[in-house]
Amino acid sequence: MNRSLAWLDDVKFDANGLIPVIAQDHISHKILMVAWMNQESLQETVHSQRAVYWSRSRQRLWRKGEESGHIQHVHDIYLDCDGDVILLMIDQVGHIACHTGRESCFFRQLQHSTSDTPTWETVAPVLKDPEHIYR
Amino acid sequence: MNRSLAWLDDVKFDANGLIPVIAQDHISHKILMVAWMNQESLQETVHSQRAVYWSRSRQRLWRKGEESGHIQHVHDIYLDCDGDVILLMIDQVGHIACHTGRESCFFRQLQHSTSDTPTWETVAPVLKDPEHIYR
Numbered sequence: 001m002n003r004s005l006a007w008l009d010d011v012k013f014d015a016n017g018l019i020p021v022i023a024q025d026h027i028s029h030k031i032l033m034v035a036w037m038n039q040e041s042l043q044e045t046v047h048s049q050r051a052v053y054w055s056r057s058r059q060r061l062w063r064k065g066e067e068s069g070h071i072q073h074v075h076d077i078y079l080d081c082d083g084d085v086i087l088l089m090i091d092q093v094g095h096i097a098c099h100t101g102r103e104s105c106f107f108r109q110l111q112h113s114t115s116d117t118p119t120w121e122t123v124a125p126v127l128k129d130p131e132h133i134y135r
Numbered sequence: 136m137n138r139s140l141a142w143l144d145d146v147k148f149d150a151n152g153l154i155p156v157i158a159q160d161h162i163s164h165k166i167l168m169v170a171w172m173n174q175e176s177l178q179e180t181v182h183s184q185r186a187v188y189w190s191r192s193r194q195r196l197w198r199k200g201e202e203s204g205h206i207q208h209v210h211d212i213y214l215d216c217d218g219d220v221i222l223l224m225i226d227q228v229g230h231i232a233c234h235t236g237r238e239s240c241f242f243r244q245l246q247h248s249t250s251d252t253p254t255w256e257t258v259a260p261v262l263k264d265p266e267h268i269y270r
Binding site: 004006007010020022024028029030031033034046076077078079080081082085087098099100102105106107108109110116117118119120 | 139141142145155157159163164165166168169181211212213214215216217220222233234235237240241242243244245251252253254255
């Protein structure tokens, strides 16, 4: 075994070779997004100190910010008790993590009306028009 | 369609009928754990305002705290832009979310030694012996 890769033994990738990754702002502790990594993207993240995900829709490495400029600088990396979720503490360039132009992907909140029918309400503003992010 | 279940249409469960759920402390904003829900557990969570997960290992509903007493009171529920991750803002009874007796499941941090070989280091204490949690 390559000694320098021993840390990867504790990371449990799923049947598709992927692991979910939470990106959390290292100062505000706001949760910005969840994406997926394969082993290659995790290794590149560790070595480059920038978040690199695996795009399930495009089936290729996704260097966050490669099109938008919204790079994520990685401050710390945590692994959970089961080894099957990774947490990145990051500095989000541009303060926009979501492809909708919002700070966070978690902008829909479940709200209960008087009719007892919950609905998802958008509770965070678009900071930048996506058409101006992806040019 | 049952009108009262319309909010569930925006929730995208995976091929196994599950969705990953992040539990975050609603005051400290610390990420405590990630677990999974199926539709039934999500509905019970919404109606009971207590976190109910789907245990993949036991293949049954897991009412968090049912054995340990470490119930999670749900303050807010968020859905991400793709509809495939849920975020719970919770109040963790007992301040222990992890089965290891720690506050958070994310207690292993990747650290770089001078040898350029990263290692996972435990950076959070056990607050309560698991043998005394699960009696």
